[in-house]
Amino acid sequence: MTVLSEVSGALEAAADPAAAVALARYFKTGPGAYGEGDRFIGIKVPMLRKIAKPYGSVPFDADSWLPLLRHPVHEYRLAALLAMTYRFARATPNEQAAIHGCYLDNMAFVNNWDLVDLSCRTLVGDYLLDRERDLLDELARSTSLWERRIAMVSTHSFILHGQTLDTHRIALVLIDDRHDLIHKAVGWMLREAGKRVSEPELLAFLDRHATALPRTALRYAIERLEPDVRRHYLEFR
Numbered sequence: 001m002t003v004l005s006e007v008s009g010a011l012e013a014a015a016d017p018a019a020a021v022a023l024a025r026y027f028k029t030g031p032g033a034y035g036e037g038d039r040f041i042g043i044k045v046p047m048l049r050k051i052a053k054p055y056g057s058v059p060f061d062a063d064s065w066l067p068l069l070r071h072p073v074h075e076y077r078l079a080a081l082l083a084m085t086y087r088f089a090r091a092t093p094n095e096q097a098a099i100h101g102c103y104l105d106n107m108a109f110v111n112n113w114d115l116v117d118l119s120c121r122t123l124v125g126d127y128l129l130d131r132e133r134d135l136l137d138e139l140a141r142s143t144s145l146w147e148r149r150i151a152m153v154s155t156h157s158f159i160l161h162g163q164t165l166d167t168h169r170i171a172l173v174l175i176d177d178r179h180d181l182i183h184k185a186v187g188w189m190l191r192e193a194g195k196r197v198s199e200p201e202l203l204a205f206l207d208r209h210a211t212a213l214p215r216t217a218l219r220y221a222i223e224r225l226e227p228d229v230r231r232h233y234l235e236f237r
Helices: 003-014 017-026 045-057 062-069 074-088 093-105 113-117 120-128 134-140 145-153 156-160 165-173 180-196 199-209 215-221 227-234
Strands: none
Touching: 003 045, 003 062, 003 074, 045 074, 062 074, 062 093, 074 093, 074 113, 074 120, 093 120, 113 120, 113 145, 120 134, 120 145, 120 156, 134 145, 134 165, 145 165, 145 180, 156 165, 156 180, 165 180, 165 199, 180 199, 180 215, 199 215, 215 227
16 A cells, blocks of 8 residues: 555545535635635644654655645645654654755645644754755745745744744844735744743844834734833834
């Protein structure tokens, strides 16, 4: 039995038509929306994790996973991405490079915020921990909304290792971005950097850039600060 048939069988068995309608609405699949045309079969993340996790012990073969990663149904793509993250954690350096390369080659299919957020910290951020990070600047300047979000959210890996410079740098690259999903990602990562690494560094960043940050990004970034500090920065906007 192939990976495609195994995973497809598990996904179809877990499908819920009623949930599919709700998910399609939640992920904005209507005309002109960011998820326009995406299809759902109604499986939530915990079940997708349960389906994908056993493949963390299976050596990665891109040809086996590409039909799932490029599948028109959202949950198929997410299952493939989750399996890749599980395998990445256990893979050899060469295998990690192959997984990372496969991810970059197929970013066109990582095309909603949950697909980005549940994959890029591992498949981009973790891979770049001990490497040059120019890729993030390239992605942050992409015309693709999802590649720009990948650039920002991938810095979560560095935050978890006590590093904030890349988070702050990519936030500045994206400071004039017009899309709400980028504003949210920027604010989220700034907040995480302040919470997990250094609140004084976050405050210093905000002192310099709060007036230029989109209001949504600013509100996300200051969410965990003391009320009087939040009010201070909101006065800039």
